[in-house]
Amino acid sequence: MFRDRLAADAARIQDGFDRVLGALPDSDIARAMAHACDGGKRLRGFLVLESARLHGVEDRALNAAIAIEALHAYSLVHDDLPCMDDDDMRRGRPTVHVTWDEAVAVLAGDALQALAFELVTAPESGPAEIRATLASSLAQAAGARGMVLGQALDMAAETAAAPLTLEQITRLQAGKTGALFDWAACAGARLAGADIAPLRGYARALGLAFQIADDILDVEGDAARAGKRLQKDADAGKATFVSLLGLEGARARAAELVAEAEAALSPYGTDALCLREAARFVIARDS
Amino acid sequence: MFRDRLAADAARIQDGFDRVLGALPDSDIARAMAHACDGGKRLRGFLVLESARLHGVEDRALNAAIAIEALHAYSLVHDDLPCMDDDDMRRGRPTVHVTWDEAVAVLAGDALQALAFELVTAPESGPAEIRATLASSLAQAAGARGMVLGQALDMAAETAAAPLTLEQITRLQAGKTGALFDWAACAGARLAGADIAPLRGYARALGLAFQIADDILDVEGDAARAGKRLQKDADAGKATFVSLLGLEGARARAAELVAEAEAALSPYGTDALCLREAARFVIARDS
Numbered sequence: 001m002f003r004d005r006l007a008a009d010a011a012r013i014q015d016g017f018d019r020v021l022g023a024l025p026d027s028d029i030a031r032a033m034a035h036a037c038d039g040g041k042r043l044r045g046f047l048v049l050e051s052a053r054l055h056g057v058e059d060r061a062l063n064a065a066i067a068i069e070a071l072h073a074y075s076l077v078h079d080d081l082p083c084m085d086d087d088d089m090r091r092g093r094p095t096v097h098v099t100w101d102e103a104v105a106v107l108a109g110d111a112l113q114a115l116a117f118e119l120v121t122a123p124e125s126g127p128a129e130i131r132a133t134l135a136s137s138l139a140q141a142a143g144a145r146g147m148v149l150g151q152a153l154d155m156a157a158e159t160a161a162a163p164l165t166l167e168q169i170t171r172l173q174a175g176k177t178g179a180l181f182d183w184a185a186c187a188g189a190r191l192a193g194a195d196i197a198p199l200r201g202y203a204r205a206l207g208l209a210f211q212i213a214d215d216i217l218d219v220e221g222d223a224a225r226a227g228k229r230l231q232k233d234a235d236a237g238k239a240t241f242v243s244l245l246g247l248e249g250a251r252a253r254a255a256e257l258v259a260e261a262e263a264a265l266s267p268y269g270t271d272a273l274c275l276r277e278a279a280r281f282v283i284a285r286d287s
Numbered sequence: 288m289f290r291d292r293l294a295a296d297a298a299r300i301q302d303g304f305d306r307v308l309g310a311l312p313d314s315d316i317a318r319a320m321a322h323a324c325d326g327g328k329r330l331r332g333f334l335v336l337e338s339a340r341l342h343g344v345e346d347r348a349l350n351a352a353i354a355i356e357a358l359h360a361y362s363l364v365h366d367d368l369p370c371m372d373d374d375d376m377r378r379g380r381p382t383v384h385v386t387w388d389e390a391v392a393v394l395a396g397d398a399l400q401a402l403a404f405e406l407v408t409a410p411e412s413g414p415a416e417i418r419a420t421l422a423s424s425l426a427q428a429a430g431a432r433g434m435v436l437g438q439a440l441d442m443a444a445e446t447a448a449a450p451l452t453l454e455q456i457t458r459l460q461a462g463k464t465g466a467l468f469d470w471a472a473c474a475g476a477r478l479a480g481a482d483i484a485p486l487r488g489y490a491r492a493l494g495l496a497f498q499i500a501d502d503i504l505d506v507e508g509d510a511a512r513a514g515k516r517l518q519k520d521a522d523a524g525k526a527t528f529v530s531l532l533g534l535e536g537a538r539a540r541a542a543e544l545v546a547e548a549e550a551a552l553s554p555y556g557t558d559a560l561c562l563r564e565a566a567r568f569v570i571a572r573d574s
Contacts, residue, residue, distance in 0.1 A: 006424050024431045024432060025431070025432065025436055025439075027431070027436065027439050027443075028439065028443070029357035029431055029435060029436065029439040030431055033431065038345045041450040054565075058351070066538040074397075078393055078394075078397060081389075081393060083388070083390045083393060084353065084390050084393065095431040101370065102368075103368075103370045103371050104372035104439075104442075105346035106365055106368060106370060106371065107365075107438055107439055109397075109427075110361075110365060110396075110397075110400065110435050111402070111430045111436075113397065113400050114429040114430030114431070114433075114435065115430055115431070115565075116399070116426075117404045117422055117423075117425070117426035118423060118426035118427055118430060119424035121419050121420075121426060122423065124557060126418040127415075128414075128416040128418075128420075129415040131415075131419040131422075131423075132408050132418040132422070133408075133415075134420045135404055135408045135418075135419070135422045136304035136408035136409065136418075137406070138402075138405075139401045139402070139405035139408060140401075140405055142397075143398045143401030143402055143403040143405060144312070144314070144316055144317055144320065144398035144401070144402070145311060145313045146401075147396050148397050148398040148401065149312055149314065149316065149398075150318060151394055152314050152315065152316040152391075152394050153314075155390050155391075155394070156314075156315070188440065191460050199513070280517045
C-alpha cells in the first residue's frame with residue numbers, strides 16, 4: 001500500500017512542480033530549479049500528503065507537499081556546492097553547479113526557498129490562520145534553529161579536533177534532516193488545525209531512523225543505486241551513527257526507533273497503517 | 288524630519304536584530320548573521336515603518352521592518368560571494384565569506400531568508416490574514432519572479448555578447464532592487480489591510496531612482512564613504528543607466544522619477560511629507 005501511494009504522490013508532486021516552475025520567467029535559474037526538483041523519493045512530500053489524508057484535508061495539502069520538496073531540493077543544491085560538501089552527482093545526475101555554475105546554484109537554491117514560502121501561503125492551502133501557521137513553522141524548521149543549524153554543525157564537525165559524540169550527532173541530525181521530517185509529518189495536522197503531538201513523536205523517531213539508515217547506506221550501499229557519492233563520512237573521518245554504535249548497533253537502534261515511530265501513531269489506529277509502513281521503509285531502503 | 292526618523296528607525300531595527308539574533312543558538316552562523324545585518328542605511332526598514340505610520344499601524348510593523356532588512360542582508364551576503372560579485376568589503380567592513388568562509392556565508396544567507404519569513408508570520412505582525420499576505424507577497428518579491436530573477440539577469444549581463452538595452456536594465460533593476468523596495472513601501476498598507484496602489488506607484492519610481500543614483504555613485508562616489516568597492520560596472524564593461532543615458536541624462540531621469548514618486552503619494556496629502564523627503568534623499572545620498 002505504502003509503495004503505491006508513495007509512487008502516486010511522487011507523480012502528483014512532479015506534476016505540481018512542472019506547473020509551478022513552468023509558470024516562471026524562462027531563465028537558467030528556472031531551468032536549474034526544475035533540474036534540482038526532479039526525481040528523489042519524495043518521502044517528505046508523501047508525509048505531508050499522508051498526514052493530510054489522515055485528517056481529511058488532502059485536498060488542500062498539495063502545495064505544502066511541493067513546498068517541502070522545494071525546500072529539501074534547495075538544501076541539497078547548496079549542500080552540494082564546492083564550498084560545502086563538493087558533490088558532483090545527485091539523484092543520479094550531475095549537480096546544479098556542475099551542470100550550470102556556482103552562481104546559478106546559489107541563486108536557484110535561494111529561489112527554491114522563497115518558492116516554498118510562496119506555496120504554503122497561497123490561498124489553496126486553506127484559511128489564513130492555517131497558512132500563517134504553516135509558513136511560520138516552516139521558517140523555524142528551515143532556519144538557524146533547524147535545518148541550517150544542523151548543516152552548520154555538520155560543517156563544523158569536519159574541522160573539529162575530536163569526533164562528535166552520540167549526543168552531538170543526534171543534535172546535528174535533529175536539525176539537518178529532522179526539522180524537515182518533523183514539519184512534513186505535522187503538516188497534515190496543521191492543515192486541519194488539529195493537535196500535532198502524535199505526528200511530532202512519529203516524525204522525531206522517523207527522522208532519526210532515516211539518518212541512521214543513511215549512515216548505514218553510506219557504508220554498505222551501492223553508489224549507482226543511491227545516485228550519489230557514498231562513503232563520504234568515513235573518507236572525511238567524521239563520526240556517524242555507524243562509527244559510534246557499530247553496524248549491528250546502528251541497525252538495532254534504527255529498528256527500535258521504527259517501533260517508537262509506529263507506537264506514536266496509536267491514537268490514529270488502523271488509519272495510520274500507511275505511515276507505519278513508511279517508517280519500516282526508511283530503514284529498509286537501498287537509496 | 289526624514290533624517291531624524293531614519294536614524295530613530297535604524298536604531299529600533301538594530302535593537303530588534305540584537306534581540307532576535309541574540310536568541311539563536313550560538314554558532315558561527317548566528318555570528319555571521321549578526322555581522323551581515325549590522326549597519327547600512329536601513330532605508331527598506333524605514334519604508335516599512337513610515338508606511339505603517341501613515342496607516343496608523345506602526346505598533347505591529349517592527350517585525351516586518353527587521354524582516355526586509357534581513358532579506359536584504361541575505362541578498363548582499365550571497366551577492367558578495369566569489370562565485371557572484373566577489374566583493375571583499377561591504378558597509379565598510381570585510382564581507383562574511385572573508386571574515387569566516389564561503390560555507391558560512393552561504394548558510395548565514397540561507398538562515399537570514401528563513402528568518403525574514405519567521406518574523407513576518409510571528410503573532411506580533413497582526414491578524415492571520417495579514418501575516419499570510421505579508422509572507423506571500425514577500426516570497427514573491429524574493430524569488431524567481433522578483434529579486435533572484437534580477438540577480439540572475441545581472442549575472443547573465445556579465446557574459447552577454449552585447450550590453451543591455453535601457454529596457455533590459457530597467458527590467459533587471461525592477462527585480463534586483465525594485466522588488467524589495469516595493470514590498471517595503473507597501474508593507475504599511477498591507478499591515479493595515481488597506482489599498483497598496485499609491486504606495487506601489489511611489490515604490491516603483493523610488494526603486495528605479497535609487498538604482499540610477501547607485502549607478503551615478505558607482506562612477507562618481509568615494510569608496511571609503513560608500514563602504515564598498517565602486518566602479519565595478521564600468522570595470523566589468525556592463526551597461527548602466529549612466530552608460531546608456533550619460534551622467535546628466537541619468538541625473539535628469541532620477542529627478543523626474545522622484546517627482547513621480549512624490550506625485551504618487553498625493554492621496555496621503557501632508558501625512559506623506561516624510562516619504563516625499565525620503566524620495567529626494569535617495570538621489571542626493573553619498574553612500
